[in-house]
Each structure stands twice: as structure tokens, then as C-alpha cells.
Ligand SMILES: NC(=O)NCCC(=O)O
């Protein structure tokens with residue numbers, strides 16, 4: 001049995017790094033705070049007897065040797081980076097639940113057949129650097145290394161530069177054989193809590209398409225410029241924000257469609273905006289519907305610029321089809337949940353996770369626990385200690401099944 | 406007659422300070438570049454034999470003594486600050502046309518009865534520090550000094566701090582008797598050029614209301630958060646942007662309604678925006694219609710938040726009623742235009758100007774010249790040398806009429 005109190009204490013200690021006033025965390029990828037979080041994890045993993053390797057994307061692997069070191073490791077993990085106004089569980093829970101599994105194996109002097117590894121994936125959130133899950137994507141061969149290292153934040157700093165700066169540009173090649181991969185995560189949505197279930201057995205993750213849009217009109221004075229001749233880029237963007245929302249609603253109940261980021265230029269009170277940059281995030285568990293949403297989006301943008309006042313540059317910067325997790329791994333999660341007697345249900349992940357890319361190169365499964373009010377990507381994100389412990393217990397069970405198979 | 410070439414050369418020399426790649430100017434109020442612009446003006450004014458005083462709002466006055474120093478000065482002026490993507494004429498033209506008047510009087514060894522002064526007003530644009538025309542407003546007693554000095558930019562730096570920093574926190578009290586005030590400015594709209602007129606005789610300026618709005622919803626994950634339960638602040642802001650535009654169109658032909666500035670929080674691609682800050686600028690030459698537009702705006706915002714998902718904080722931060730200029734000064738402009746034989750028409754100013762506040766404490770008139778395509782608050786803002794010279798010629802004539810009256 002895992003030690004729920006130890007896991008909770010580690011979560012709370014990690015949450016001090018980048019703690020915000022409202023009780024959340026701001027630990028953006030590859031900042032000094034991300035480095036501090038990584039250093040603390042590495043310290044803990046070494047104390048647990050692990051060997052540490054870091055690959056060229058800054059992914060960290062903490063390894064507990066198995067009886068048969070030549071077997072590919074059974075791996076778990078998640079990420080330590082957060083949203084600008086993030087919570088204390090998103091990502092870090094999966095990393096520290098993995099660490100708790102290793103600590104528990106140590107307590108029990110338990111030797112696994114295959115090695116066991118805990119991974120910390122770089123820049124999962126996709127907030128400072130887009131897209132999301134960049135480094136697990138490179139690991140899985142979805143992106144090449146140059147693409148990964150050249151992702152830039154809004155100030156133009158690249159992941160490669162920032163990895164060097166914080167000392168996590170490792171020397172290992174990115175990608176290696178993995179026997180099986182499991183990831184524990186908070187649900188980040190309202191379903192488990194609403195239904196009173198402790199464990200979500202994740203069967204799929206929905207597909208995603210991310211876009212960057214630049215709308216260009218013409219800056220002009222807000223006072224003497226008659227309404228009929230304006231070329232107001234923010235007015236166009238406002239129409240597209242509403243169209244995006246409508247696409248989400250029209251493809252109910254499970255579609256999601258969001259504009260999360262917008263920058264207005266020159267952003268001055270008495271200047272008609274001449275240029276607006278914004279992003280769009282479309283999601284659906286059915287790839288055909290996701291394609292239909294893509295067509296609806298493009299038609300909506302075309303309509304907004306149809307009168308020739310504005311010019312639109314639309315780029316899809318991220319796409320992955322809905323991901324089915326591997327039957328054997330899903331069943332391992334199901335069996336571990338049943339063995340521990342936790343209430344549960346099958347669930348589809350609304351968020352992307354590093355597991356979605358790992359699923360391309362290894363048998364993969366995921367374990368969800370509830371979060372309070374389904375709120376995530378928010379400083380008030382919260383979870384109950386018993387949920388946190390339960391997820392780690394299931395993770396231990398599922399990993400042992402695979403590591404001894 | 407004024408020296409059009411000398412005036413043009415001075416404009417082009419000043420335009421180097423803060424020059425942008427696209428041929429415009431970025432010289433935000435009380436930045437180092439604003440200081441450089443002020444220093445250059447002071448140098449030129451001293452070379453023209455003027456005495457310089459600076460008041461506590463950083464307004465600069467360059468004085469050419471009259472035969473009767475006890476008479477209140479006949480004043481002209483405008484501003485040297487610009488928009489983030491501003492042009493080479495907005496504001497600076499009125500300052501340097503004033504300087505050209507002084508230089509011409511020197512060339513002619515002409516002694517006026519009343520002293521003549523050229524004023525540089527601090528932060529007219531209202532871009533870095535809102536609202537617009539802060540320092541001429543303090544001069545005219547519309548705002549008190551503490552209000553003026555405490556205006557803060559989006560980083561929290563106040564005008565008082567920044568005046569100290571750049572060395573333009575003067576020692577003179579703000580406000581003094583003014584015999585008459587004239588301001589030359591580009592039209593910033595399309596009317597004069599479209600009608601082929603060289604001079605606009607400005608009879609009024611339209612009224613303005615500026616607002617700051619904070620819409621608050623709740624940040625949540627863009628993936629697992631169902632559309633129906635979202636509290637998306639950017640969606641609400643988008644609806645208000647469209648409502649503002651509709652208010653402008655509904656009160657055609659002369660109403661203007663603009664959202665120029667917007668900041669999205671936390672501004673992350675996969676986070677439903679929890680808070681949006683934005684500004685609204687409403688204008689109309691008829692105060693009753695402007696009040697009606699205010700009511701329409703408040704009703705539109707109420708409607709957007711009616712379902713209780715979002716909370717709106719709406720603050721009107723700036724209001725002035727439409728301004729009629731003084732008949733005698735308007736006639737002085739008219740007479741000087743006729744004497745020089747320039748084509749002309751009466752015109753209402755769509756923009757606010759320091760003259761709008763000066764009109765509260767002194768007889769005031771304004772002179773407009775066309776600008777290319779009516780474009781202002783844009784780096785491509787442009788004007789023809791003959792228009793620039795014509796406006797200064799009219800300014801000289803109008804000022805002499807008053808200074809010798
Ligand atoms: N789990 C999580 O928040 N991932 C970020 C990527 C996404 O937006 O789905």
C-alpha cells in the first residue's frame with residue numbers, strides 16, 4: 001500500500017515553488033521556477049536510490065532497476081510545468097504519484113522484473129510554448145528534435161535556449177523503448193465528482209486542433225474616423241470568438257471550442273485596432289466531427305473577412321486525432337481499481353496528456369481522480385487527499401502487473 | 406509669411422525621435438524619447454530667444470515677450486507625445502507651427518503688443534496614461550493636480566514619477582491667464598482632403614465618454630470543461646465589442662464607438678479566460694445623443710451579464726461635453742484664412758485636443774489641415790508640405806490679430 005500522507009506532503013512541498021496568492025501555482029515551462037521544481041524532484045528521486053538521465057528535450061527519467069535490466073522499463077510520469085494561473089495537482093500529481101510508487105517499492109524491498117521509471121516531460125501545458133506536450137511528442141517521434149527545440153514563447157525565446165539556460169539540456173537522445181506507460185492525473189472536468197466515483201478508467205482522449213489567427217485591418221483614430229469606413233481588426237476577432245463558441249455549442253454535448261489567448265495591436269484606447277493575434281482550440285472525441293468543426297471554423301472566418309475590410313491568416317499549429325488507450329493497459333488499471341475496491345467509471349479525457357503521445361510508441365493507460373468542482377487551469381484547483389492516495393494505489397497495482405508480466 | 410521649408414525640416418528632424426520602421430513615430434508620454442523631443446523643442450525655442458518655464462504637470466511654455474509684458478499671452482501649442490504606432494504630424498505639428506510663428510516674428514523683427522507663447526502639453530494622447538489631455542485639463546481646472554500626477558500606466562508608473570524621472574517636473578503652478586489660445590492640427594479624418602479644402606475652420610469638438618470595463622468569469626480548462634457550464638469572460642467581451650460597434654452605427658452618421666484596448670487573463674491558449682479588461686470610447690457632437698449612447702452601452706453590458714455567469718465592473722473614466730470654440734477666435738481663423746486665400750470649410754473636430762480644455766479658461770480657436778486619406782493614429786499618417794505651411798500661415802495671422810488687439 002502506498003503512503004498517502006507522504007505523497008500529499010510532497011505535493012504540498014512542490015506547490016510552494018511558484019505558489020500564487022490565491023493558493024495556486026505559476027510554474028511556467030523552463031523558467032527558474034520550473035528549474036527549482038525539477039531540482040526538487042531529482043533530489044527526491046536520488047534519495048529514493050534512482051539513477052537520473054535527462055534527454056535533449058529536457059525530459060527527466062528517474063530509474064529504479066529491475067531484476068532484468070535489459071527489459072524496457074515500465075514507465076509512469078507527467079509534467080511539472082503549470083499554467084500562468086495553474087493549480088497544485090495538474091501534472092505534478094502524476095509525477096509525484098510515480099515517485100510514491102518507487103518509495104513504496106523501496107519500503108517493501110520489492111524487486112520488479114522490469115525496471116521502473118518516472119518521467120518528467122518538458123512543457124506539457126503548451127502555455128508558455130505552443131503546442132502542448134511538445135517534448136513527449138518528440139519522444140514519440142511525432143515532432144522532430146529541431147521542431148521541439150525551436151518552439152518559441154511570445155518573447156521569441158526558444159525551448160532550446162531556455163533548456164540551456166536552466167541547465168536541463170540533457171545529453172541523451174530523445175526516445176527509447178518503453179514496456180508500458182501509465183499516467184495518473186486529475187480529471188480536470190466535473191464528471192467523476194458529480195457521480196461520486198473515485199477512479200476514472202481512461203479509455204480514450206479526445207482529438208484536438210489548435211490554430212493561430214492574425215486578423216489585419218487598419219489602425220485609425222477612434223474619433224474622426226467614420227464607422228462605415230473602419231477596418232477594425234478587433235471587431236472581426238470578436239465575431240470569430242462568437243463563431244468559435246457557436247461551433248462548440250452546435251456540436252454538443254461533447255465538443256469544446258475556445259479562444260484562450262488574444263493580443264490586440266497597438267492596444268491603445270483611442271486607436272481602432274489594426275491587428276489582432278488570437279488562438280483557437282477545438283476538441284472532439286470523434287475525428288470526423290473534429291474535421292467538421294475545422295470546416296465550420298474556416299467558413300466562419302471566411303464570412304467575417306468576406307467584405308474585404310480585413311485579411312485573415314489562419315494556421316493550424318497542432319492536431320492529433322482522438323487517442324484510444326491500449327486494451328491491456330486499460331484492463332490493468334481496471335483490475336487494480338477493482339482489487340482496491342474503489343468506485344469507478346470509464347471516462348474519456350477532455351485534456352491532452354503526455355500519455356496521448358506515449359500511446360503511439362508504447363502500450364499506454366491512464367488513471368483519473370476527481371478534482372473539486374471539476375475546476376482546473378485555475379488557482380483554486382483542488383483534490384481530496386483520499387482521491388490522491390487512491391490514484392497512486394491504482395498506479396502501483398497497474399505498474400506492478402506490467403513490470404512483473 | 407512663414408517659412409514652410411524651415412517648418413517642414415523641423416518636423417522631419419523631430420520625427421527622427423522615436424521613428425518607427427514603417428515611417429511613423431512611437432514617442433509615448435514621459436518616456437526617454439518624449440524627453441528627447443522636449444529637449445529638442447526647448448533648444449530650438451531658446452535659439453529663437455524665448456524664455457522657458459515648466460509647470461508641475463510638465464507643460465512647457467516658450468515665451469516671446471510683447472511690448473506690454475503685463476498682458477496675458479496669446480498662446481498656441483499642442484503635444485509632442487504620440488500613440489504607440491503614431492504619425493509624424495499629430496500634435497507635433499501644432500507645436501512646431503507655433504515655433505515657426507515665433508521664428509517668423511523674429512525674422513521680421515516684429516514686436517507684438519501681448520507676449521506670445523508656445524505650449525507643449527503633457528500626455529495629450531491618453532495612450533500611455535488615460536485619460537487624454539490630462540495636463541491641459543489640470544491647467545484648465547478640470548482635473549486637480551493630484552489627479553493629474555497620479556494617473557498611472559498599465560505597469561503602475563504614475564505621471565508624477567515619470568515627470569521626475571525625465572526631469573520635467575517643473576516648479577511653476579499649473580494654470581495662468583491666457584489672452585487667447587489657437588491650436589493648429591491635422592484633421593485626422595477624411596473630410597478636408599475629400600473636399601479638396603486646405604483649411605478647416607474648427608467650430609466645435611465632439612463630446613467624448615471613455616470607460617474601463619472588467620468582466621470576470623472563471624478560468625477553467627479548455628478541454629474537459631463542458632460548453633454549457635463555462636463562464637468565459639472573453640466571450641462576454643466579444644459580445645460587448647459588437648454591441649459597441651452597433652451603438653456607433655445606430656447613431657450614424659457622426660457617432661463613433663470603439664474598443665481600442667483589451668487585456669485577456671490569464672491569456673493562455675488552453676484556458677477559458679477568467680477575466681478581461683477593456684476600454685470603450687464613445688463620441689458624438691450632440692451631448693444628448695452621447696447620453697443616449699451611454700444608456701445604450703450600459704443596457705448592452707447588462708444584457709451580456711444577465712444570465713449571471715459574468716460580473717461586469719464598468720467605470721466611466723473620462724467625459725466632456727461637446728465644445729464650442731469662441732466666436733471671436735473662430736472669426737480670427739476665418740479672416741486669416743481668407744486673407745491668405747486658402748480654400749476652406751467649417752468643420753467639427755472628431756478628436757479631442759488640448760484646445761478643448763483651454764476653451765474653458767480662454768477664448769480659443771483651432772485650425773485644421775488635411776491629412777492623406779484621413780488616416781491618423783497610424784504610422785502611415787502623412788500630410789503635404791503645402792498644407793503644413795498653409796496652417797502655420799493662418800496660425801500666424803490669427804495670433805497676430807489677437808496679440809495686437
Ligand atoms: N492536462 C493538461 O492540462 N494538458 C494541457 C494540454 C491540453 O490543453 O489538453
Ligand SMILES: NC(=O)NCCC(=O)O
Pocket residue numbers: 221223270495529530531537538593755756757758
Ligand atoms: N488629437 C488626438 O489624437 N487626441 C487624442 C485624444 C482623442 O482620442 O481624441
